[in-house]
Amino acid sequence: MPEIALQGLWSQLLEDVATTATMNIISYGGKMDEIPESALPFPHRKGTLYKINYNIGWREEENNNPQRYINWIRKLYRYMAPFVSKSPREAYINYRDLDIERNNDDGKTSYKKASVWGRKYFKKNFDRLVYVKSKTDPENFFRHEQSIPPRFH
Structure with a gap:
């Protein structure tokens, strides 16, 4: 700086x-x-x-x-x-940046929409985390404004 x-x-x-x-x-x-x-x-x-x-x-x-x-x-x-930074909107998930998009109010957000923030927080790890979320929490019980959705939401 x-x-x-x-x-x-x-x-x-x-x-x-x-x-x-x-x-x-x-x-x-x-x-x-x-x-x-x-x-x-x-x-x-x-x-x-x-x-x-x-x-x-x-x-x-x-x-x-x-x-x-x-x-x-x-x-x-x-x-x-x-x-x-060259990519100032990349972030650490514990410093959530709700200006880069968020889940729908009902918690059902598409993979495509979640990719907007998911790739900024997790880069290439996002797909692996979606896979794990889909296996462990397919009903998406555990969620917040920018949580990782199961693949089918």
Whole structure:
């Protein structure tokens, strides 16, 4: 990340709405570089210097305008995108990015739709995880906004 990115980042983080925001930079490298992408579901290892986790929170009872916070974090993310990666929308599943699509409200999402986020989280491991999900949870009982669907959903 170049120094100019950090200069612009500080002005973003000092905005009034940012008082409830955090940006965590988690370093990678070392032993993680030795684990092949296909060894575990999480593929983002070799050549990755760090992951950034962006968060903003608010108490609904204290603020009736959550869109203000959502807009701010999206603006920060767009600002950072050119500085952080060739593929800035690839992510770690525990840092869910609901802007890259999500399951249908009834939890029945097609393989094609789930591939949108599934490949960003798991790369080539997505198909193997769909296979395992289809075998172990064919009714899709265990799900969340971006869970892996069974193949037949």
